[in-house]
């Protein structure tokens with residue numbers, strides 16, 4: 701069964717359409733990348749899953765539940781199944797690594813402290829940082845901090861993991877480590893995961909499937925092998941990092957001479 705399902709979803713901010721007729725399915729155990737240029741609607745798509753915004757038409761389902769029709773308490777319950785790692789995955793700087801990972805467990809469960817301790821150590825072990833449990837965030841490298849944020853995001857054993865630019869600002873080795881962890885945790889937890897990223901090489905290395913968004917629409921999709929072999933102009937432009945193509949370098953503008961006031 702699909703854990704995440706978009707059925708002909710359209711979303712607009714006021715009169716400005718952001719997503720148009722988006723359909724996709726993600727099953728348990730699947731790791732999917734959403735790629736697309738700046739402003740193409742990637743973060744909007746994640747917000748629809750979290751229920752921060754509601755689609756004007758179409759249906760977004762998480763684990764079979766129509767997110768757009770949930771009331772506040774049902775939404776709160778649904779969000780417990782979501783783990784999120786946002787850009788830079790900010791840790792609480794006044795809390796130790798241990799307390800950062802314990803935070804969602806203390807906030808959202810009534811588990812006794814002895815059990816919380818075991819769970820925190822298990823999550824830190826999974827990201828290779830049990831040895832840093834007593835460190836403060838400022839003592840960690842960027843890559844380590846991202847891994848702690850990852851341990852915190854999976855603290856409640858989510859069914860769905862959403863990653864918004866998880867690789868931003870990481871050196872190549874930390875980036876590969878975080879990528880490998882995202883894949884391993886996905887498989888170990890059997891989650892449905894979405895990674896929003898600009899990192900083509902890392903996505904092709906770790907994900908099962910890729911959706912390309914342009915201007916609020918899915919313009920191409922496929923497995924990493926299909927994407928590598930694709931002759932689709934948008935995919936070509938994206939994976940070869942060409943500055944111009946279907947995604948134009950120039951934002952549409954009035955004629956240059958008119959803009960400069962060069963009238964005859």
Ligand SMILES: Nc1ncnc2c1ncn2[C@@H]1O[C@H](COP(=O)(O)OP(=O)(O)OP(=O)(O)O)[C@@H](O)[C@H]1O
Nearest residue numbers: 713716718736737738739740741742743744745896
């Ligand atoms: N609250 C808002 N009100 C109005 N417009 C918004 C709002 N939030 C985002 N937008 C617009 O919606 C469009 C899509 O934004 P979104 O954040 O989904 O893009 P994105 O693909 O994640 O981009 P990036 O890669 O730059 O983060 C953008 O043009 C943005 O300016």
